[in-house]
Amino acid sequence: MAHPTDGSRPSSARIYAHLLGSTDDTHGADREAADMLVSAFPSIRDAGRANRGFLLRAVREIAAAGVTQFLDLGSGLPVHPNVHDVARTLHSGARVVYVDNDPAVVSHRQATVDGDGVVTVDGDLRDPKEILEHPRVRATLDFDRPIGLIAVAVLHFVPGDVHAVVASLRDALAPGSHLAVTHACSETMSEEEIKIGEAIYQRTSNPVNLRTRAEINALFDGFDLLPPGLVPPADWRPVAPEFEPYPERSHEMLAAVGALSR
Numbered sequence: 536m537a538h539p540t541d542g543s544r545p546s547s548a549r550i551y552a553h554l555l556g557s558t559d560d561t562h563g564a565d566r567e568a569a570d571m572l573v574s575a576f577p578s579i580r581d582a583g584r585a586n587r588g589f590l591l592r593a594v595r596e597i598a599a600a601g602v603t604q605f606l607d608l609g610s611g612l613p614v615h616p617n618v619h620d621v622a623r624t625l626h627s628g629a630r631v632v633y634v635d636n637d638p639a640v641v642s643h644r645q646a647t648v649d650g651d652g653v654v655t656v657d658g659d660l661r662d663p664k665e666i667l668e669h670p671r672v673r674a675t676l677d678f679d680r681p682i683g684l685i686a687v688a689v690l691h692f693v694p695g696d697v698h699a700v701v702a703s704l705r706d707a708l709a710p711g712s713h714l715a716v717t718h719a720c721s722e723t724m725s726e727e728e729i730k731i732g733e734a735i736y737q738r739t740s741n742p743v744n745l746r747t748r749a750e751i752n753a754l755f756d757g758f759d760l761l762p763p764g765l766v767p768p769a770d771w772r773p774v775a776p777e778f779e780p781y782p783e784r785s786h787e788m789l790a791a792v793g794a795l796s797r
């Protein structure tokens with residue numbers, strides 16, 4: 536599948552890394568796009584940080600449920616702590632596959648993060664079969680045991696029938712697997728925010744596809760939503776402030792974790 540990233544346009548991975556405060560890995564076009572986003576609707580920085588806080592709490596909770604292997608889709612650039620860092624605080628041998636369709640993200644991760652039981656592969660969510668059949672995915676993860684499927688701040692970059700994409704991933708998972716999602720919501724943003732956000736991401740390698748609350752909820756078909764259900768990221772199982780590196784609140788995305796019981 537052709538890569539949507541051509542290097543000359545800003546990428547969502549580097550815009551996001553810039554929003555999180557990473558000074559590496561961004562170049563002029565990314566900083567310009569991130570700065571435009573922040574000046575157009577300043578809450579976007581908090582949205583990125585609240586999203587990252589959810590990701591870390593969700594991985595911790597999934598690992599606490601006994602899951603020792605993770606498939607992190609649309610992993611983005613490494614930001615410490617990464618998924619494997621959090622999972623390994625509970626299971627020292629936790630295995631993690633990172634997937635991204637941005638070649639710069641993949642090569643950066645492979646050079647800096649990959650190691651024993653931690654692997655980054657080039658894959659595109661628009662072709663979930665290719666991800667599921669990737670030899671390095673199969674060699675690292677045991678699909679007969681539960682997997683934590685992480686699709687955080689990525690499914691809104693997948694156009695078209697994203698529910699079919701998630702369903703085909705779900706159908707490959709063993710009972711006890713979990714799905715963690717955040718997704719930009721068309722019902723929680725103002726019309727002005729939607730207009731500006733869509734216009735800016737349109738100029739990047741990852742145009743954004745907003746979905747309704749019901750459409751985001753339907754991504755969890757076949758999963759049992761864990762309490763508190765589908766909520767703003769900061770409201771998903773908040774922890775005491777001294778344990779939360781990203782205390783920001785946001786309204787642009789909705790977040791949830793589901794467990795596969797069948």
Ligand SMILES: C[S@@+](CC[C@H](N)C(=O)[O-])C[C@H]1O[C@@H](n2cnc3c(N)ncnc32)[C@H](O)[C@@H]1O
Nearest residue numbers: 548551609610611635636637659660687688692
């Ligand atoms: C905003 S970053 C999210 C990073 C990380 N998941 C997090 O929430 O902290 C979105 C990432 O998804 C990747 N991405 C976008 N569309 C994708 C697709 N169709 N398949 C795989 N990765 C994709 C981008 O390259 C980028 O690295």
